[in-house]
Amino acid sequence: MWKEKRSMNSNLIDKITAWEPRAVWTEGGDGMFTVPADGFHDLAGRLLSEGFDFLRSLTGMDWGEAGFGVVYHLEATATGENVVLRTLTEEREHPVLPSVCDLWKAAELNEREVFDYFGVRFLNHPDMRRLFLRDDWVGYPLRKDYDPAQNPLRMSNEVSKDSSPTYELQSDGSYIRKRNVLFEEDEYVINIGPQHPATHGVLRFRVSLEGEIIKKLDPHCGYIHRGIEKMCEELTYPQTLALTDRLDYLGATQNRHALCMCIEKGLGVEVSERVQYIRTIMDELQRIDSHLLFFACLCMDMGALTAFFYGFRDREKVLDILEQTTGGRLIQTYNTIGGVQADIHPDFVRKTKEFIAYMRPKLREYHEVFTGNVIAQERLKGTGVLTREDAISFGATGGTGRAAGWACDVRKRHPYAVYGKVDFEEVLFTEGDCFARYMVRMKEIEQSMNIIEQLIDNIPEGEYQLKMKPVIRIPEGSYYAAVEGSRGEFGVFLESRGDKSPYRMKFRSTGLPLVACLETIARGTKIADLIAIGGTLDYVVPDIDR
């Protein structure tokens, strides 16, 4: 599986060197192009017009002596081609790089994240505020020379500013700092969150209203920013696994699967067929669990409390199956490098089949209770529309992207584990509204059950864990691996210097693009629709903040 992605198609390498002769191709893991900062924006624009419309991941880096930089993972949605680029600046005092948020909207929040972590300012970015940390935070935590003693716990309340700094390039090469007004003096701004039952965690919005209509929405993240990426740099590879489960806890198995895949790709090991089957089944069970919780919470948010209990009742059945084999209900810590923690429980196959037989009629019941309900239909249909172009530009994968008609399923785009062998349908809608997002997830429960049914009786015999070295070191280079999480593409980018811990580890959040596109979706809708929109986007906040 990892071999085929090994190197980029040589045709593309030639093309890129023709467009930008200074671009240098380096091997090492997946390999990437290094492009000088002054020519980067032009090349990026060129790539976009050549069809690379999906910015999969944007990662800030501290390369020490070499300076600060950014790694971009791009994909052409039409052809499925991938390219990895990086650009960097040697300046350590005031590092500045060109922004690409005019090309891909996904860059907007991601560049703010890079600024927050490394202090790299992006020229012509409209909003260079910190994304996760407080405005009065001292220093940049992911720099290698960051000193945590600078930031004791501050108990003062934070001030939210109504304007944001931007940096504009002048013709003489210098740049000036300007202010971009977010909210005018006389605008009616209300605050939602971080403590609000409908934000599904600790997300915060500031919303400017005109009557009931949302004029502008400004999301504030970071209330559950745990600094996982920095922590990983001090942990050994097996230790880093534990933290991934806690990112998006409704996709715990899938997240860990992605990290294990990435490490296995770096090591060049291939896990046994049995492990692939088990991992696939576990991922799908997790997806059912997550979608059931989605159903339960959406119904609760919209006032249908009975349906909440239905969803949780059936979710417990999945948790029982997971718990019996893995020992964990919510957080399973099941995948390991080279296998899984323990072999499946003798009852696993029987119980899973029983569950599927139980669940099918229950789904019909859900549709009778909630889907057909007039209130639900009125509130979901036609509200919160996201177009296909916007979904791609923001990188809003998962159910949100598929509801807008974008075939973005990683299981189909880059088949991993045994997804290449099973027969399932990628659920697609074209409306892009709340109802489509809801239906995608309900239909995916059925598809997940189909996948499990195809595999459950054929789990091959074999080892459940490969013999691994006690100390795991990954050869120098950078690696990216992605899985289809419960709510979109969950990717792991790893740069190794050959040590027993990663030099940099970045998790492509599934939720961050969903928050990024929220303002586009919500502008012009009623404030009450924000609850339905947030519910159907189905983000998990610790996964956004990491």
Next chain:
Amino acid sequence: MSYGDFNDNEYIERMIAELRDGGTNVLVGCLDELIEWGRSNSLWPLTFATSCCGIEFMAVGAARYDFARFGFEVARASPRQADFIMVAGTITHKMAPVLKRLYDQMADPKYVIAVGGCAVSGGPFKRSYHVVDGVDKVLPVDVYIPGCPPRPEAMLYGLMQLQRKVKVQRFFGGVNCQIGEEEYEELLRRDLTAEKNDLNVEGEEKHE
């Protein structure tokens, strides 16, 4: 659960002895018992969750574990109507002042339960630059429930421990004490003024 099933009975007896040290007025004592019986059986939680433990907290509220059996079912979204706060999940530096503010908004008598490794001690994220290692650095905690996440049964056990604690308290002259006007104003002022430092104040800069 019966009394013998709890395994920390010495602790609660020590607490009772301390509380009862000064002797009790018969009439007020009887009234106290009645009020505490009522209070301990209808504790209202604040719906507060930051991360993973919050999902297990929801599971405790849902069909199978159903904490309504013990009188916890009225989860309130507003801190002003809640009796206790289940701190379910990691508390970060950015969240800590918000949490403190939520706590300040709750009406006395109020309680705090630290749920999960993160709230108890920082848990798996103890060494992170942005995580508060233990919610007891910010709030006074009444009950700790360890686990990552704690099983729903463990949460129920912790909730019952809180009930036991409430049951032995004295409402009159004890937990129902009120704060003076001056102290109130001082608290209010602290809430309204945010720390101003030079990073909060912006100026126009020009870089080369």
